[in-house]
Amino acid sequence: MNKPNIVIVHGAICGGCDVALANSEEAISKILENLDLAYWSVAVDSRLSDLKSLGKIDVAVFMGGVRTSEDEELAKWLREKSKILVAFGSCSAYGGIPGLAALTSPIELINLVKSTITTSSQYKSIIELPKLPELSTYRALPHVVNVDIVVPGCPPPIKVVNEFVNVLLKYIAGEEPIGPLVIAGSKAQCETCPRKPKDLSKLQIPSIKRIYEAKIEENRCFLEQGILCLGPVTREGCEHSCINVNMPCTGCFGPLPGFEDVGLRYIAGILALVAVEREKELMEQGLAKILDKLVDRLGVLYRYTLPRSRLYMLKLSLEGSEYAR
Amino acid sequence: MNLDSWEPKIVAFLCKWCSGAAAELAGVSRLLYSPNVIPIIVPCSGRVDPDLIVEAFMNGADGVIVAGCHTPSDCHYIAGNFKAFKRVYMLKKLLSDFGIEPERLKLEWVSAVESQKLKTLFDEFTSTIRKLGPLRVKIRGGSV
């Protein structure tokens, strides 16, 4: 066949990106029409050995983060072999939710798993784990190799997947990729957010409330209600799917073009704005008390982006890691 | 790295109106203090971006000081010091989350006349960092 081929491979995944791709009727049918789907372990009966035996790869779609040394090898191999490499989904693009485990060393992770396994066997003290691949330092794909296209989202919404395939076909047709191209807007969620007040009055964040503590009003900005929404630091393009169902943005579309560390931007801006009308009344003690309401710092500030953060790079360089950038 | 010859590298962000003026006064008064601290003058402690602090650590700083005007009312720009407080407060927690000692980042209020306080701050912080050691030699984690 002379059709260009496409392979879809996995790093550390949950399966959601496969579902997202399969669900996008328009995109998947365009792929099948225009490309030869040479490898996709959830849909096509082919083995890793088949993948490795491919002569050339036109498009490689990588889902999931780089967790094991196998993932790392695969990513590097694909970059060498492929014309176009795509980071599909937030795990691949930014690290995703598994990225929250990046701060725990592989040894601690294994021990944690071991300590939570229960067995009905009489021999309770000895638990044999199956042979595990070697855990590497957890990284997002662009940290390991250069990528041409980034499709953000946890998982990427149908509209974005369709847009991605359109771009892909243009590249296949000969357009020069200027990567990495992110299939998302370059403005923040606030740009088009339906909850932005019509009078564009200044933003006031009186306190911090955890989601269960507030009766969240449907037409009002989350931040004004004390709910920490990551909209201001997150790219738009998802059509506010979470915001429209009364849940604050958690940042799966990743940071805006100007920065990579979401947490630092958030503490610099939104958290510095908390209770600004009452600073002199509350003083440091009162302000600290309010800020302490953010209990799960990493989960809120770095839910999908921890491995791409500057603080993570700092940590890696302190460890003398070869992956420090 | 030869730990015997290691000298702490400390960056101090001083605001022009208060702590920076105190540093000038310390100079005029010939107060001697640790040469390990290098000042960068900013208009206000509220100008200190957390990214700058992280950048300092990334490039070799072992400690960072942010010194602004006393709360509640000394800030020349009304309330920049409160913004600095909130940012440093959260950044210290994040540093700790990422495995870096939060004591390496210090926020202090120093008025324009408190040159002695500034000298003490610089000297004591240098010795704190000396005890903590350089930021670069910790090895943690590893593969299984």
Add this chain to the structure above:
Amino acid sequence: MCLSSEEPRIGVFVCHCGLNIAGVVDVKKVVEEAKRLPHVVHAEDYIYMCSAPGQELIKKAILEKKLNAVVVAACTPTMHYETFARAIEAVGLNRYRLEMAVIREFSSWVHTDKKKATEKAIKLVKAAVVKVADNSPLEPVKSRTVRKALVIGGGIAGITVALDLANAGIPVILVEKTPTIGGKMAMLSETFPTLDCAQCILTPKMAEVARHPLIKIYTNSEVVDVSGFVGNFKVKILQRARYVKIGDCRLCGFCERVCPVKVPSEFNRGLSDRKAIYIPFPQAIPPAYVIDKANCRHWVDGCDKCLRVCPTKAIDFNDEDKLVEEEVGVIIVATGYDLYPAERLKEYSYGLYRDVIDSLQFERILSAGGPTKGLILRPSDGKPVKRVVFIQCAGSRDINHLEYCSKICCMYTAKHALIFKERVPGGEAYVFYIDIRAAGKGYEEFIKRVQEEFQVNYIRGRVNRVYRDPKTGDMVVVGFDTLTGQLLTVKADLVVLATGLVPQLPYELASKLKIPFDKYGFVQEAHPKLRPVETVTSGVFVCGVAHGPKDIAETVAQASAAAAKAMELLYSEYIVKEPLVAVVDRDLCSGCRVCIGICPYGALELVEGKAKVNELLCEGCGACVVACPSRAIELRNYSTKQLLEMVKAVVK
């Protein structure tokens, strides 16, 4: 952002400052290292760079080596930035293309280790070099001013400001909410400690305001909108219909006699009635009656009795509210106070008994033009008052009501007691107090006189109950005398509550003016010691009780101060500002509104959905630059890029 379009050509000039620097720092080494820095095309040292020959060296190098940026490594900018800025401007280089590396105060004067001091000096020079390379050549921000002032509030504060400004040649617009200027001072009988007749010292000033050609008065009016910024405010004033033509009213009073409607008089604080067509007091300015539409029957059943008897046909039922627009250069807030609502003080039974009154009501009773013509009579039955009890700190210094001290109550209570004793021979006056605050000139002596010469009984202790004895009709005051340790019961004809002052500035107006206020509603001054009449909003000033409780002397002093500050601004043709302000890149802005709330000066607003900095209001603190989630804002010549480079320069 704002990069100079050409390649930087930087000259570094290292000063010895005699031995001050050179005695510790190896200046030759600093010059050597400077030459190796990127974009440095010239470096030299000299013994006194700020001297005339030193400045010549700089100018010569700029011309010969075509330098477009200069770093002077020497003392602090506080000392000599201006010196070197003028030197480089003399040869055509913009003053913002200059940075100083402070190697004296920050190195040679504070370290003894020469090697380390030199290393530090080199790092400071490096940081200055990377900063100056990206400094934009800026021009100061200029804006024309409208030479006109708006004064909000027509009490003694507003009147004083208006006269000071108008007498200095500045046109003034004076806006007053009630139908007459004069404020609370017009209600007073005498003022402490001199016992001047309040109306006698006030009404001449009111008349002066009325006839001053440069003062335009809007009474029965309120400021409903403010836009613009210092030098160029646009305000909208709602001038409510008076229904009486001011020029035609002759103050004959026929209308008042025939008007069938009676309502409680605001000026006499409910102690007497007025008609629906009324004049607040005879000396009101403007000198005209006014119809209180809410209570007038004309719009209910067509009553026009007043129109039929008016000799000049001054009444005009077709009058309408008007919205007037004015342009002014400065705004002075003088909105004054009202008394704390005494009905909230349940122990004192204000509102339950007519013989429990507040201090302004007592002023009206004392006043010759008041409801009792100056005779001290009980409101309930008109009987002469023989015994009066004054309760100080009524609701003040109390976490349940007003936490603060209102400063004037001790003095006005003493004054009330003195006048009572003067007018009622054999009368008895009791004052329940916690402390006596009499800090002004002659105030302590006044209190002593009231206590000793006039024999007013001062009881240190609080009152816990006020009620009427149904059998005798006396008011009964139960209080505790802490100095004797006894519970006291005092029978009185009249009880006067010295309630505290609460500010009257409406929240919406404060928001429109973008001025902060404290938790009590008093306007926040820019600095409590050094800038007591300015607010953080450039061009908006405050004076009088709107700023905080104070007496008339302080109010007048503060009002004149505000006028002086306003004149400072209005007499320059342009407002000139340092251009080191923030700038928004609208292409990057997402309209998230974080910056607007962070800015302490209200210098940012959304224009067509994107943030915009008002250069005249921005003070260059940079809080917004750090806060912007999109990194759409930068601070001129203190950009994030410059600071990142400086950090790398000093640490690496």
